[in-house]
Amino acid sequence: MKPEDMQEFEINQLLEAIYFRYGYDFRDYSKASLERRVLHRVQQSDLGSISEMLPRIMHDTEFFELFLRDMSVTVTEMFRDPKVFKKLRKEVFTQLKTYSRVNIWHAGCATGEEVYSMAIMLKEEGLLDRTRIYATDYNNHSLDIAEKGIYPAEKMKGYTESYITAGGKASFADYYLAKFGSAKMVESLKEHITFANHNLMKDQPFAEMHLIVCRNVLIYFNPKLQDRVLTLFKDSLISRGFLLLGDKETLDFSQVKPSFETFSKEERIFRRMMYV
Amino acid sequence: MFEAIVIGVSAGGLKALTAILPVLPSDFPLAVIVVQHRHRDSDNFLDRYLDDLSSVRVKEAEPGEVILPSYVYIAPAGYHLLIERDKTLSLSIDPPVNFSIPSIDVLFESAAACYKNHLIGLILTGANSDGSQGLKLVKDYGGYAIVQAPETAEVDVMPKAAIDLVDVDKVIPLQELGVFLAQEKFSSNVEMSRRVLNE
Ligand SMILES: C[S@@+](CC[C@H](N)C(=O)[O-])C[C@H]1O[C@@H](n2cnc3c(N)ncnc32)[C@H](O)[C@@H]1O
Numbered sequence: 001m002k003p004e005d006m007q008e009f010e011i012n013q014l015l016e017a018i019y020f021r022y023g024y025d026f027r028d029y030s031k032a033s034l035e036r037r038v039l040h041r042v043q044q045s046d047l048g049s050i051s052e053m054l055p056r057i058m059h060d061t062e063f064f065e066l067f068l069r070d071m072s073v074t075v076t077e078m079f080r081d082p083k084v085f086k087k088l089r090k091e092v093f094t095q096l097k098t099y100s101r102v103n104i105w106h107a108g109c110a111t112g113e114e115v116y117s118m119a120i121m122l123k124e125e126g127l128l129d130r131t132r133i134y135a136t137d138y139n140n141h142s143l144d145i146a147e148k149g150i151y152p153a154e155k156m157k158g159y160t161e162s163y164i165t166a167g168g169k170a171s172f173a174d175y176y177l178a179k180f181g182s183a184k185m186v187e188s189l190k191e192h193i194t195f196a197n198h199n200l201m202k203d204q205p206f207a208e209m210h211l212i213v214c215r216n217v218l219i220y221f222n223p224k225l226q227d228r229v230l231t232l233f234k235d236s237l238i239s240r241g242f243l244l245l246g247d248k249e250t251l252d253f254s255q256v257k258p259s260f261e262t263f264s265k266e267e268r269i270f271r272r273m274m275y276v
Numbered sequence: 277m278f279e280a281i282v283i284g285v286s287a288g289g290l291k292a293l294t295a296i297l298p299v300l301p302s303d304f305p306l307a308v309i310v311v312q313h314r315h316r317d318s319d320n321f322l323d324r325y326l327d328d329l330s331s332v333r334v335k336e337a338e339p340g341e342v343i344l345p346s347y348v349y350i351a352p353a354g355y356h357l358l359i360e361r362d363k364t365l366s367l368s369i370d371p372p373v374n375f376s377i378p379s380i381d382v383l384f385e386s387a388a389a390c391y392k393n394h395l396i397g398l399i400l401t402g403a404n405s406d407g408s409q410g411l412k413l414v415k416d417y418g419g420y421a422i423v424q425a426p427e428t429a430e431v432d433v434m435p436k437a438a439i440d441l442v443d444v445d446k447v448i449p450l451q452e453l454g455v456f457l458a459q460e461k462f463s464s465n466v467e468m469s470r471r472v473l474n475e
Binding site: 002004007008030031032033035036037073075216218219220223248249250253 | 340392
């Protein structure tokens with residue numbers, strides 16, 4: 001048997017072991033990209049094969065922490081797909097303004113850029129003061145960065161452009177303090193955000209959300225886990241609440257589809273049907 | 277029998293794909309999955325343009341989609357395109373590979389693991405070496421490797437890099453590629469196809 005032919009078996013065995021040992025169920029992730037990240041770790045750690053990594057995973061919790069970090073893809077940015085933020089601002093916020101208190105949940109917020117983008121827009125629309133944003137991820141390392149809200153200054157130029165395309169009304173530079181090559185988001189944004197660990201594989205719904213943002217997370221899950229998570233969102237939203245997904249994500253293959261109407265197909269905004 | 281063709285192409289891709297895809301018949305028995313490097317803000321002009329010209333159906337790849345014969349799936353701008361072992365498509369925004377997202381290596385590696393010796397890998401024109409490693413893996417898994425003849429490529433860096441690294445089965449000029457892939461006996465059994473291809 002060639003090494004390639006053992007790989008599928010090895011990876012499945014690894015995921016079983018992780019579930020048994022640590023309770024993280026990666027068996028319901030999209031395997032192809034996960035496998036690529038696992039192989040990358042095998043290579044980085046000078047291991048000969050996935051099977052050689054198995055004992056390390058089982059007995060070395062520090063190594064497992066490292067592995068967990070590899071598994072969580074933290075790629076993100078401010079105002080990704082600016083047209084989506086523009087739409088939110090123009091059409092969803094007007095609806096949110098009818099509530100005296102607004103709760104927003106960013107699930108899979110990574111290092112926080114998307115959350116601060118949201119806070120900036122809420123502020124400009126006069127909504128931030130009545131809003132509480134819950135930003136969650138299962139990667140504590142990312143949450144630490146998100147909470148600090150410090151990003152490389154060289155990224156700010158690109159973000160400024162996206163901010164403008166997203167309909168930004170003020171000067172983007174007003175929202176951070178530049179210092180020693182880094183940009184720190186201002187406190188007046190932060191005080192409305194609560195960062196917390198939440199694992200979409202197994203944790204409970206939040207209550208009374210007006211808007212849930214979960215972008216580029218579901219693409220990493222298989223249909224079964226997607227359904228679990230979307231049901232979680234359905235149960236967390238108020239009647240007529242909004243759900244924003246990533247640019248390529250849909251509800252089309254999900255069992256929760258009948259509970260939502262499409263608010264904006266292009267921007268992937270969905271709306272919870274009236275409770276019956 | 278071959279089930280799928282993966283195509284990797286970069287600079288000069290529009291012309292190259294236009295020379296190949298419209299030649300495939302509407303009942304083409306294989307699925308075609310394409311990574312074309314392009315700017316991440318690109319719209320889906322490419323997919324629509326090629327679809328209009330072709331008898332096979334050309335569309336943007338969607339996550340979770342079941343891969344079907346006679347379809348051409350093109351990676352959306354700004355996302356890696358991968359193939360799951362259950363022959364469905366998936367997307368990721370993992371970091372760029374070879375400075376590219378979508379990356380040809382990423383598509384080819386996952387395709388090789390899925391289709392093994394039922395896969396054809398094809399590298400076309402381009403200005404970097406993305407895809408060479410992936411094509412090598414296609415061969416390691418027993419698949420068939422084709423490269424566009426560098427002298428017929430708008431930019432020959434990518435085909436040359438592939439030929440340097442991989443023991444390719446065939447090097448074919450652009451104008452003959454479509455006809456070559458469309459040949460009738462092509463999809464019988466692997467051994468037969470292999471013989472036909474090598475004639
Ligand atoms: C590619 S990032 C997307 C970041 C951001 N939403 C965006 O679109 O720019 C995916 C995030 O999902 C998180 N994630 C993956 N699986 C998760 C899980 N089971 N529970 C919570 N977060 C998860 C990862 O840690 C990562 O931060």
